[in-house]
Amino acid sequence: MLIGALLVASWVILVIRYPLRAVPISLGALLGLGVVAAWVIWQEQREEHLLAQLELRLTYEPASCPAAQPLRITLDNHSQRPLRTLSWEVGAYAPGSGLNLVTSNYDAPQYRGPGDLQPGQRWQSCAPLPPLRPGYRSSSLEFRAERLQGHFEE
Template sequence: MLFGAILILSWFILLIRYPSKALPVTLLAVIGLFIVASTVIWQENREKGHLAELELRFNYDPQNCPADRPLAVTLNNASPNPLLELQWQLAAYRPGDSVNLVENTYESPRYTGPGDLQPGSSWNNCLPLPPLRSGYRASSLEFRAERLQGSFAN
């Protein structure tokens, strides 16, 4: 913090003492920062748009999935770009309720999707259940993906 204050003070002194030389450099630095910031914002919005085009569905299905992984997941990639990686956290809700019934601890699993999913294709798998609050059965809950993070190919 002290280093930043010294830099700002030095820049301010140079700007007052040598305005004809410091002003163009300052303008170039501001333009460069603007270009970098706008590129980062554009890329983040593009990723959010691609993530919004993914369809991720969860069903509690102990008949078709192994006993240790009773949650069936289906992922459809409706994005025009291939999905390279996907991570999410699972939330569980009673129908019509907004209280997350998953116990969020440091050991809570972070789920990952397929390594490479082409546009228009789907992926099916069985996942383990997250730790639920006591008194709730998985068969009576709706599961949703939250905190999606992913990357797409260009």
């Protein structure tokens, strides 16, 4: 923070002392910074658009999954690009409630998707449940994927 304050103070001094040189250079730097910021925002919106085209379903299925991993994960890639990496957090909700019943996301297992999922393909796997608040049964809860982070092939 001190370095930023020193940079701003020195910039103000240069603009006051040498306005004919400092103003055009400052405008060029501001334009360059604006171009970089616009490119970053465009990339983030593109990734969000591609993530929105994924269909990720989480269901509690102890009959078809191992006992230690009763959460069935089904991922469909409806985008036009191959999915390279995907990670998310799991939220558990009682029907009709908006309260997340996962006790702590710090103790929760890491949920990651396949390393390579081509457009139009489906991936299925089983995963462990996140730690839940006491008094709730997993069979009566609805599980949702939250905070998706992923990367697609260019």
